[in-house]
Amino acid sequence: MRGIFRTLARPFTETAGLARWMLVAGVILTGFFVVCAVFAPWVAPYGFAQSSAHGVQFPKLGHPSSDHWFGTDRLFFDVLSRVIWGARTALEVVILSIFVCVVLGVPLGIVSGFYGGWLDRILVLVMDALYAFPSFLLAIVFSFLLTNLLGGTVLAVSLSLSVIYIPQYFRVVRNTTLSAKEATYVEAARAIGASDFAIMRRYLFGNVIQSVPVLGTLNAADAILTLAGLGFLGLGIQSTDAAEWGHDLNRALADAGGGVWWTGLYPGLAIVLLVTGLTLVGEGLNETLNPTLRRRRLLPVIMPPRESATPQHEEPS
Amino acid sequence: MARAGSGSLPRYILQRILLVIPMIWVILTLVFVVLRVAPGDPVSAALGGKLNPQALEQRRQALGFNRPLIAQYWDYLSSVMHLDFGTTFSDNQPVLRVIRDNGGATLSLTLSAFVIALVVGIPLGLVAGRYRDSVSDVVIRLFGIISYAAPIFFVGFLLQVYVAEPLGLPTSGDASPITIFEVKPRTHILLFDVFLSGNGTAIEDVLKHLLLPAVTLGLLICGVFIRLVRVNMLMTMQADYVEAAEARGIQRGKVTWRHAFRNALVPVITVVGLQFALLLGGAVLTETTFNWPGLGQKLVFYINNRDYGAVQGIVTVFAIAVVLISVLVDIINALIDPRVRF
Numbered sequence: 001m002r003g004i005f006r007t008l009a010r011p012f013t014e015t016a017g018l019a020r021w022m023l024v025a026g027v028i029l030t031g032f033f034v035v036c037a038v039f040a041p042w043v044a045p046y047g048f049a050q051s052s053a054h055g056v057q058f059p060k061l062g063h064p065s066s067d068h069w070f071g072t073d074r075l076f077f078d079v080l081s082r083v084i085w086g087a088r089t090a091l092e093v094v095i096l097s098i099f100v101c102v103v104l105g106v107p108l109g110i111v112s113g114f115y116g117g118w119l120d121r122i123l124v125l126v127m128d129a130l131y132a133f134p135s136f137l138l139a140i141v142f143s144f145l146l147t148n149l150l151g152g153t154v155l156a157v158s159l160s161l162s163v164i165y166i167p168q169y170f171r172v173v174r175n176t177t178l179s180a181k182e183a184t185y186v187e188a189a190r191a192i193g194a195s196d197f198a199i200m201r202r203y204l205f206g207n208v209i210q211s212v213p214v215l216g217t218l219n220a221a222d223a224i225l226t227l228a229g230l231g232f233l234g235l236g237i238q239s240t241d242a243a244e245w246g247h248d249l250n251r252a253l254a255d256a257g258g259g260v261w262w263t264g265l266y267p268g269l270a271i272v273l274l275v276t277g278l279t280l281v282g283e284g285l286n287e288t289l290n291p292t293l294r295r296r297r298l299l300p301v302i303m304p305p306r307e308s309a310t311p312q313h314e315e316p317s
Numbered sequence: 318m319a320r321a322g323s324g325s326l327p328r329y330i331l332q333r334i335l336l337v338i339p340m341i342w343v344i345l346t347l348v349f350v351v352l353r354v355a356p357g358d359p360v361s362a363a364l365g366g367k368l369n370p371q372a373l374e375q376r377r378q379a380l381g382f383n384r385p386l387i388a389q390y391w392d393y394l395s396s397v398m399h400l401d402f403g404t405t406f407s408d409n410q411p412v413l414r415v416i417r418d419n420g421g422a423t424l425s426l427t428l429s430a431f432v433i434a435l436v437v438g439i440p441l442g443l444v445a446g447r448y449r450d451s452v453s454d455v456v457i458r459l460f461g462i463i464s465y466a467a468p469i470f471f472v473g474f475l476l477q478v479y480v481a482e483p484l485g486l487p488t489s490g491d492a493s494p495i496t497i498f499e500v501k502p503r504t505h506i507l508l509f510d511v512f513l514s515g516n517g518t519a520i521e522d523v524l525k526h527l528l529l530p531a532v533t534l535g536l537l538i539c540g541v542f543i544r545l546v547r548v549n550m551l552m553t554m555q556a557d558y559v560e561a562a563e564a565r566g567i568q569r570g571k572v573t574w575r576h577a578f579r580n581a582l583v584p585v586i587t588v589v590g591l592q593f594a595l596l597l598g599g600a601v602l603t604e605t606t607f608n609w610p611g612l613g614q615k616l617v618f619y620i621n622n623r624d625y626g627a628v629q630g631i632v633t634v635f636a637i638a639v640v641l642i643s644v645l646v647d648i649i650n651a652l653i654d655p656r657v658r659f
Contacts, residue, residue: 129343132643136598137635144620144628145351225468229602232470233617249470253606256477256488264478268471275466283462 019287026280033274036084037091045069048085048243051076061255064262071262074251083266085243089154090274093227094220096158097165101219102212105166109173110200110208114181123170131167138164139226143235152238161226165219172215176208217282221275228271245271326651333647337640342394344636349393352629353386376406393629402634405619405627412630415615421506422491423611426530426603427596429508433535434592438542439585445543446550446581447573457543465540469599473533473606480529487526489608496522530607537599538592545588549581556580586653590646594639 036043051058062072070079112120130138142160150156180186181204189199230236231246245267252264377383384392396403402412438461445457481488491507492500496519500510511523553559554577562572601613608614612631619627 125339125343126347129340129347132340132594132640133344133347133636134594134597134639136595136601137632140601140616140620141348141351141628141632148623221466225466228468229470229598232468232602233605234621246468246470249468249474253470253474253477256474259478259482261478264471264474268468268474271471272463272467276462279462279466 019284022280023284023288026277026282026284029273029277030281033087033270033277034091037087040085040088044081044084046078046081048082049077049240050081061260061263070266073248073263074255079248079263079266082243082248083245083270086245086248086267086270087274089237089242089244090224090227092154093158093161094223096154097161097223098216098219100159100162101165101169102216104162105169106173106205106208106212108166109170110177110204112170113174113177114196114200114204120174124174127167127170130163131171135164135222136226136229139230140233140235143230147235152236152241154237154242157227157230157236160230161223164226165223168215168219169212172211173208176211177204180204180207214282214285217278217285221278221282224271224275224278329651330648333644333651337644340640341637344640345394345397345633346390348629348632348636349390352625353389397633402630403626405624405630407619407622407624407627412627412634415627415631416612416634417505419610419612419615421504421508422609423600423604423613425491425506425508425527426534426609426611427593427600429527429531430534430538430599430603431592431596433531434538434542435589437535438539439546439582441539442543442546443550443578443581446547446554447577449551449554454547458547461540461543461547463540464536465544467536469533469537469602470606472536473529473603476529476533486529488529491526491609491611492519492523493526530603530609533606534596534599534603538596541592541595542585542589546581546585549584550577553577553581583653587646587650590642590649593642597635597639 046053058068058072058076058078060072060076061074062068064071068078068080070083072078073082108123112123139160142163143157146156146160147153150159181199186199186203189203194202227236227244228246228249231244231248232250234247234250236247237244248267249264252260252267255263382389393403400413402416404411405415441457441460445454445461448454477488480486487493492511496511497507499516500507500514500519503510503513507523508527511519554573556577559572559576562576563569567576597613600611601616603609604611604614605617612635616628616631619631
């Protein structure tokens with residue numbers, strides 16, 4: 001138990017100064033939205049597609065007021081409620097799509113790197129092609145296809161996001177596998193008669209899985225932007241099925257000319273804050289885990305005569 | 318590629334160009350498979366309700382949808398090789414014509430955005446990397462993260478509400494109708510045509526229309542440049558030759574400028590080229606936000622019309638363009654940095 005806490009706390013204890021503050025700020029921002037998402041039914045004043053309460057119709061494009069803190073939009077919906085429910089949609093899509101990425105990308109990467117040969121070549125070629133393709137266009141094409149098949153659901157959008165991130169997991173995992181399979185402990189395992197599957201599961205998997213958290217957080221940030229982009233183009237989730245920030249911004253754009261700012265500002269800010277939070281966490285993790293960027297915390301060693309001679313603490317790496 | 322002795326430049330370029338062919342083939346196959354495994358038939362998806370069943374059947378015949386998939390696949394590949402990207406179903410236009418009419422607007426938008434991103438992003442990244450952990454580093458990094466985190470349509474929305482209104486800037490289209498009417502299409506790229514015409518008011522009109530969309534798209538890419546240049550600068554500032562230069566007593570400013578800056582920029586060139594893909598994706602959103610008559614907006618239009626022919630054609634062109642540009646970047650990179658070739 002203590003070991004788990006120590007591992008979780010490592011990014012905090014091992015970073016210093018700016019990197020640490022960015023990480024803390026990122027965790028707080030992300031945590032805030034996660035809380036909103038999980039407790040949306042209790043936090044949000046109204047439902048995401050609710051246009052009246054106690055028999056009273058909400059105003060159309062109503063200014064922010066004490067009843068509707070963030071105002072109402074042109075469909076009579078409460079903007080604050082939609083922003084909060086939107087966090088839930090974003091979280092659902094991100095978790096689902098990253099889950100699919102890990103479930104498909106990691107095993108493919110391990111198998112491809114472990115066995116090599118023609119399977120590896122074909123997979124690398126396909127993944128490289130997918131990776132070279134502009135990711136947003138890929139997401140558009142796949143959501144075009146999948147929303148035809150599955151309708152404008154969370155599942156359809158999550159799967160089309162997975163397609164654009166799987167190549168990244170595949171690449172990272174395959175490259176780690178390539179170097180890890182040459183290690184002596186793998187050779188030792190083979191010598192005592194471990195099967196291929198056992199080697200991959202027990203020796204390679206644990207090694208390879210370590211690169212996933214950084215990739216996952218950075219992808220999560222990107223996934224939220226892509227989700228909102230698809231929603232903005234009207235290719236994502238239908239607005240009566242769930243609240244989605246991008247789709248709300250699309251409707252807000254029509255109001256921009258009339259001086260209506262509240263329908264677009266709040267969902268937009270929500271996207272910016274959540275993506276910033278996730279990016280800060282990702283970068284913070286990267287700075288801790290990536291040795292070329294890492295700067296460990298300097299222990300306060302007091303050496304008076306040297307202090308004045310070196311104004312900057314450049315640590316030899 | 319890492320074979321010893323394969324370090325000659327022509328050989329590298331040849332290898333790189335030969336690699337393009339399987340790459341494009343894989344992408345074309347993917348596009349074909351993805352757009353054809355969809356259930357239902359593309360012709361009735363695009364035209365259902367507009368034509369009677371007989372006419373639909375005729376169109377289906379004419380477009381070859383009654384033939385086996387493998388034959389359709391072969392047709393698609395061979396027509397792409399002849400630079401024929403098919404026709405749109407909904408308004409029956411050659412895709413090449415759609416690209417000629419709308420590609421120019423996308424090109425001028427992406428180029429201007431790219432220039433804005435370079436001019437803003439690289440200096441900021443250099444400063445942030447040079448003065449690590451200083452106040453300016455924090456501010457610049459936050460700016461970089463936020464400009465990347467802010468979706469294009471949100472930035473566009475803010476600019477439309479808070480900037481366009483007070484300054485009286487246009488927020489829709491790439492020129493006023495009168496300019497489009499007056500300027501003769503020579504290159505089919507309005508930005509160039511208008512300068513060729515030398516018409517002062519038309520130039521002003523086009524630039525005014527271009528300003529907000531280009532800034533919106535430019536800000537997105539700018540965030541990427543800042544991060545990248547900063548990290549590279551951090552790495553070169555720690556390099557031995559920088560330390561050596563400092564040890565020799567060369568002034569700090571000179572070391573930064575002559576030893577660190579230049580070397581920090583070399584890896585940037587590769588990634589700058591790769592941003593083209595991001596730029597294209599961003600262009601789709603920018604064009605929709607500002608009603609910009611480019612290819613991206615056209616693509617969204619055809620997608621909403623369920624026009625598989627047009628989607629397939631436009632996506633194919635985008636894909637080929639991206640692959641070709643990445644090759645070009647690799648070759649330029651090899652010319653600049655000899656280490657790449659080995």
